[in-house]
Amino acid sequence: MSTRTDTLLSVRGVETYYGKIVALRGVDLDVHRGEIVTMIGANGAGKSTLMMTICGQPQARNGQIIYDGQDITLMPTHEIVSRGIAQSPEGRRIFPRMTVLENLQMGAALVDPSLFDEDLAKVFKLFPRLKERINQRGGTLSGGEQQMLAIARALMSRPKLLLLDEPSLGLAPLIVKQIFDAIRALNEEEGLTVFLVEQNAFHALKLAHRGYVMVNGNITMSGTGAELLKREEVRAAYLEGGRH
Template structure:
C-alpha cells in the first residue's frame, strides 16, 4: 500500500502547554486506521494539528506526497483531508440542506448538486429532513449530518473524531456499518474512538495514544489480543 498520510515527530499544543510529544503516524491509501486513547491523551489535538487548526511546533505532515506542514486549514481541506469533528458541530439554526452545502464551500463546489444526491442516497433520513433546522434533530441524525457534510467535500482521507460519542447502542451499530460501507467504496479513514473493541474489529491498523505519545501500534487483531490494551481499555 502507498502512504496517503505521513506524520513524523509531530509536536503541538496550546500556549505554553505541549500536548503532543513527537507523534509518528501513517495512514495508507484504502485503510481504516484507528486512533485510540483516553480523554486528554491528545487525540483531538492531533486531529486539529493535522487539519491546520492547531499550530504545530515541530515535525512534518505529508498528504499524498504534498507537504502540508504548517499550511492553512483551507489548503488542507482543498487537498482532500477532511475532519468530522467531535461533538458534530452542525449549525443549529441552518437547515439540513444548508449544512450539507457548506461542506462543499472550499472543495468540490462545482459538483455540489451531484454530491448532495450521493449523500442523501447514503442517508435517506436526511433527505426526509432537508428543510428541518439541524438543531432540532436527534444526536444520531446530527452525526449523520456531520458525516454527510464531510462527504460533500469529496475527501481523500476522512478523519472521524469520536463519531459514536453519545449515541444509542443501535445508532452505534448503524454508524460502524456506515464506516465499513464508506471504506468499501474506497474511502481512507482515520477513526478516532473510545469504543475500542468495535473500532479494532473494523480497522486494519491502530495506534494507542497516551499522554501525547504513541505507546502501542500495530495490526488491529494484534492490539485486540494485547494484554496491555485489554487491561487499559477493555477492563479484562
C-alpha cells in the same frame, strides 16, 4: 517506519503545545491509501489535538506532516482542506440554525456545483434519515442524526482523506452500529481513506485495518486492529470497563 509509496498521510516527530503545555510528544504514524486507521486512548490523551494539528489548528511546533506527497505542516487550514482533507470534528459542530440541506451545501462549497445532486444522492443513500429531515434545522435533530449530518457534510467536499473525531460519542448502541456500518461501506465501496479517533476501542479496532494507542501525547502501541484487540494491555485499559 513505513516507506510505502501508497502512504497518504505521514506524521513524523510531531510536537504540539498549548502555551507551555505539551499536548503531543513526538508522534509518528502513517495512513495508507484505502485504509481505515484508528487511534484509541483515554479522554485527554491527545487524540483530538492530533486531529486538529493535521488540519493546521493548532500548528505543530516541531515535526512534519506530509499529505499526498506535500508538506502541510505550516499550511493554513483552508489550504489543507482544499487539498482533500475533510474533518468531522468531536461534538459534531453542525450549523444548528441551518437546515440539513443548507449544512450539506456548506460542505460542498469548494466542489464543482454540477456534482452536487450526485453527491447529495450518495449521502442520502448512506444516511436515509437525512433525506427525511432535509428541510429540518440541524439543531432540532437527534444526536445520532446530527452525527450523520456532520459526516455527510464532510463527505460533500469529496475528500481523499476523512478524519472522524469521536463519531460514536454519546450515541445509543444502535446508532453507533449505523455510523460504523456507514464508515465501513464508504471504505469498501468508495475506497475512501479514513483516520478515526475513538474512545470506543472495541468498535474502532474491529473496523480498522490498523490502529495506534495514544497515552499522554505519545504513541505507545501500534498494530493491526485484530492484533491490538488481543493485546492484554489494550483489553485491560479500554475493553473491560477500564475505558472512560
